[in-house]
Amino acid sequence: MKNKLKQMQNRDVQDVIDIIGGRWRGAILASLCDKEKRFNELKRDLESITPKTLIKDLKFLEMNKLVSREDETESAVVYSLTKHGKSLEPLIGQIVIWGQKHRKIILG
Amino acid sequence: MKNKLKQMQNRDVQDVIDIIGGRWRGAILASLCDKEKRFNELKRDLESITPKTLIKDLKFLEMNKLVSREDETESAVVYSLTKHGKSLEPLIGQIVIWGQKHRKIILG
DNA sequence: ACAAGTAGTATCTTTTAGCATACTACTAAA
């Protein structure tokens, strides 16, 4: 890693990994790809996530401008993907494709 | 996550995350993109990695057929990327590109 | 008035990753 360029690239990869990695964040983003959702809707959707983890991850994604939290004055909190969040979709698509190839290689 | 397709996709994403995620595995792969390397060469390259972590990650990458370990009869162990491992390069490239855009959005 | 749903917070425990440090066994050069 003396190579500066490689180092910077690795930093970028780490950033992305931080975002879509972890037990739940990828799943949260995937769930919000569908449509905007409320807190309990997400909680049901992800089945075994705890509220503590969900709120922590939502705050993280909000800080990273991937998800927006809107407290619609009518007292319903709605979480949705931002434009930036949506820009992750094609990348996740690429990852899925490689992951499928990988699965075949490992199992076959 | 009632949607089966989304569930499977999420599983694939998780697989990929497992591979390039974590503190070191991405960096190890990046370092091996350059050229094949020996254990201590990698250890020096990654500077602060401990041998325990390095050997654990190398074994993991080997099991996943991304890295091959060749004990060249002349007693030098050489680690290199497999064809499958090399196929990760373009994907990592895509990730780097998104990561750079992301950095600009977060900082700007 | 009451039950159920909303969006969380609080506390405690377990699991896991990675770090620090030291050690082994082998080889090859000076």
Added chain:
DNA sequence: TTTAGTAGTATGCTAAAAGATACTACTTGT
């Protein structure tokens, strides 16, 4: 023959992530 480099293994620690479980405060429908 000592020294340095090879490729690891062993042991103990710490910090962060996640799970289990219970609780709060507010709102809405019946």
